[in-house]
Amino acid sequence: MTGPEQKRLLSEAYRHMPQGVAENYRYWGEERTIFIASAKGCELTDCDGKTYVDFRLGYGPIILGYRDxxxxxxxxxxxxxxxxxxxxxxxxxxxxxxxxxxxxxxxxxxxxxxxxxxxxxxxxxxxxxxxxxxxxxxxxxxxxxxxxxxxxxxxxxxxxxxxxxxxxxxxxxxxxxxxxxxxxxxxxxxxxxxxxxxxxxxxxxxxxxxxxxxxxxxxxxxxxxxxxxxxxxxxxxxxxxxxxxxxxxxxxxxxxxxxxxxxxxxxxxxxxxxxxxxxxxxxxxxxxxxxxxxxxxxxxxxxxxxxxxxxxxxxxxxxxxxxxxxTDAWTTIDEAGAKIRDTLGRVFTAAGIQHCFAGPPAMFGIHFSEFVPMNYRDWRMTDSDLYTRFAWQLIEHGVMLEPDSREPWFICEAHQSVDLGWLEDVATKAMREAKS
Ligand SMILES: Cc1ncc(COP(=O)(O)O)c(C=O)c1O
Structure with a gap:
């Protein structure tokens, strides 16, 4: 749920842009369309002052960090x-x-x-x-x-x-x-x-x-x-x-x-x-x-x-x-991605969720299924609804990602500073909420 300033911005934006957004995929509905005030490193701050650790990274371009x-x-x-x-x-x-x-x-x-x-x-x-x-x-x-x-x-x-x-x-x-x-x-x-x-x-x-x-x-x-x-x-x-x-x-x-x-x-x-x-x-x-x-x-x-x-x-x-x-930026990205992936893996295992990861650490996909999908039709067999519920809960807890398991988690150099204990904690809560 977005805060009052973002709701105000969206109602104003409706008057000027179709669906109130500059690009179709930014419209996340009346209650959830996000307006960003600033970005730095791997963090975004929305126009109501809420900060997120961002794994969406603008659909992938940010490889070092925002405002490098x-x-x-x-x-x-x-x-x-x-x-x-x-x-x-x-x-x-x-x-x-x-x-x-x-x-x-x-x-x-x-x-x-x-x-x-x-x-x-x-x-x-x-x-x-x-x-x-x-x-x-x-x-x-x-x-x-x-x-x-x-x-x-x-x-x-x-x-x-x-x-x-x-x-x-x-x-x-x-x-x-x-x-x-x-x-x-x-x-x-x-x-x-x-x-x-x-x-x-x-x-x-x-x-x-x-x-x-x-x-x-x-x-x-x-x-x-x-x-x-x-x-x-x-x-x-x-x-x-x-x-x-x-x-x-x-x-x-x-x-x-x-x-x-x-x-x-x-x-x-x-x-x-x-x-x-x-x-x-x-x-x-x-x-x-x-x-x-x-x-x-x-x-x-x-x-x-x-x-x-x-x-x-x-x-x-x-x-x-x-x-x-x-520099060793790319090794840092790879290592940060592997640690983040492992942290999430522990959360899913503890919650008893069948899961697998696809792709390299710098852009890994999460699939709630026994086997890694071999093609798009296999993806349809994964529990993408659970993923979407989990993602929305994560967003509530300050982790930004696309609420669709087709979009990978993107990692940048600045993610080396992510507090993995915090991530494990919020992901555990988000999974508990998603399951219920
Ligand atoms: C694989 C691939 N090709 C092409 C594009 C189009 O790129 P752009 O959005 O910069 O036009 C995208 C966008 O996400 C993409 O993922």
């Missing part, structure tokens, strides 16, 4: 000395690409974008331009941004797992034309048969498969190394571009992202979120020959935009990547 002084100083220096943008190239363009390449050997050439959505659009267009093919495929349960073609999903919520019907494929909402689905196929994670069928039926016209090997929008459920290797090999055989969407996993799951964990390289990769510790920066890149199809020459793939490689974004990215590459 090192990153903010670099941005302030850039904008006061050099400006924000000029519509021309700068030396920082090259420097940031070099920094990304030093962490991610899958990148030979890269271009910038302003959001994960834009990075995915750029990668898909590049794949189509390079292969001269049209069809693309994605994995059930994944999310690749807010543009029409990617806004189709299997309706798992109203699907009957005990029945024989497949889930319906539906648009995320209104305004998405049916035609935008014509070139899209949705396959299930870790399903070998569906991969074989996809390549058999569409192989010659399949420009790209876009996937997150660790699904950041389905509780970090992950591809098996064997399945991902099989997919990689099929893509290579068929000349299909493997696009790994590292918008959530990039610079987070490991310094070199999910691709470092699997030891498998994509043809094209997208980055955003952790790349700039909360400043809006994104990128797509990969094989040099594929990326060289982008350009202002006849037949080249179009890429650009007024704010591309703006210097607020690039100075933040440069500082963030420098910290991740040259």
């Amino acid at each position: 002084a090192r990153v903010d100083a670099a941005v302030i220096e850039q904008i006061t000395q050099g400006g924000t943008l000029s519509g021309f190239s700068t030396p920082l363009d090259i420097k940031v690409v070099q920094q990304v390449k030093a962490l991610c050997p899958n990148i030979e050439k890269m271009r910038f974008a302003n959001s994960g959505t834009e990075a995915v659009m750029g990668a898909v267009r590049t794949a189509r331009g390079f292969t001269k093919r049209k069809q693309i495929a994605i994995v059930e349960g994944a999310f690749h941004g807010l543009y029409d073609e990617m806004m189709w999903k299997s309706d798992i919520e109203s699907w009957d797992p005990a029945g024989t019907e497949e889930p319906r494929v539906i648009p995320f909402g209104a305004g998405i034309p049916d035609q935008s689905r014509n070139l899209l196929t949705i396959i299930q994670l870790n399903n070998f048969e569906q991969l074989d069928r996809l390549f058999r039926e569409k192989g010659d016209d399949l420009a790209a498969i876009v996937l997150e090997p660790i699904i950041g929008n389905a509780g970090s459920i992950a591809a098996t190394p064997k399945w991902l290797r099989y997919l990689r090999d099929l893509c290579t055989q068929h000349g299909t571009m493997l696009i790994i969407d590292e918008v959530k996993t990039g610079f987070r799951a490991a310094p070199g992202g999910a691709q470092q964990i699997y030891g498998i390289h994509a043809d094209l990769t997208t980055y955003a979120k952790a790349m700039g510790n909360g400043y809006p920066v994104a990128a797509f890149g990969g094989r040099g020959d594929v990326m060289d199809s982008v350009g202002a020459f006849k037949g080249g793939v179009v890429h650009g935009g007024t704010y591309t490689a703006n210097l607020v974004a690039l100075s933040a990215a440069s500082a963030t990547l420098n910290i991740l590459a040259s």
Whole structure:
């Protein structure tokens, strides 16, 4: 329940923005829509003065901590000395690409974008331009941004797992034309048969498969190394571009992202979120020959935009990547995540709740089930209602997270200071309340 000031703000906001919010997913209902006054480290303070330890981290971008002084100083220096943008190239363009390449050997050439959505659009267009093919495929349960073609999903919520019907494929909402689905196929994670069928039926016209090997929008459920290797090999055989969407996993799951964990390289990769510790920066890149199809020459793939490689974004990215590459920040994040996960595990065990964790410590999913889900349909079998009740109770007790087990717990460097005894205590209370 939010306090009186946030209720007042929401009633005022209704007059100015649809549902009173600047973005659909921020509306949590009349009693629960949160307005934040300030953020620092791993803490948020709402407009009624309540403080939360935050594991949502703005859906993942915060990798060091809110208002990280090192990153903010670099941005302030850039904008006061050099400006924000000029519509021309700068030396920082090259420097940031070099920094990304030093962490991610899958990148030979890269271009910038302003959001994960834009990075995915750029990668898909590049794949189509390079292969001269049209069809693309994605994995059930994944999310690749807010543009029409990617806004189709299997309706798992109203699907009957005990029945024989497949889930319906539906648009995320209104305004998405049916035609935008014509070139899209949705396959299930870790399903070998569906991969074989996809390549058999569409192989010659399949420009790209876009996937997150660790699904950041389905509780970090992950591809098996064997399945991902099989997919990689099929893509290579068929000349299909493997696009790994590292918008959530990039610079987070490991310094070199999910691709470092699997030891498998994509043809094209997208980055955003952790790349700039909360400043809006994104990128797509990969094989040099594929990326060289982008350009202002006849037949080249179009890429650009007024704010591309703006210097607020690039100075933040440069500082963030420098910290991740040259300090032990990432080890700290990994260790903090493992301790937080273990603390929660103890709480669930003590409460007699069957549970399992998915994904790496820096973005782990919690599933109330005996086995780690192998795909999105398995997720439907988990006790996600219990998770949601537990999450709402945690929020009441000052732990911020998304009340949906499809969103992982995000860890940043500043979480090293979390009082684990306090967390165990409030999680124990929250679980007791959720169960009752
Ligand atoms: C895997 C993935 N790709 C793309 C996007 C879209 O990124 P953005 O919200 O920055 O447009 C998201 C957003 O959460 C994401 O998780």
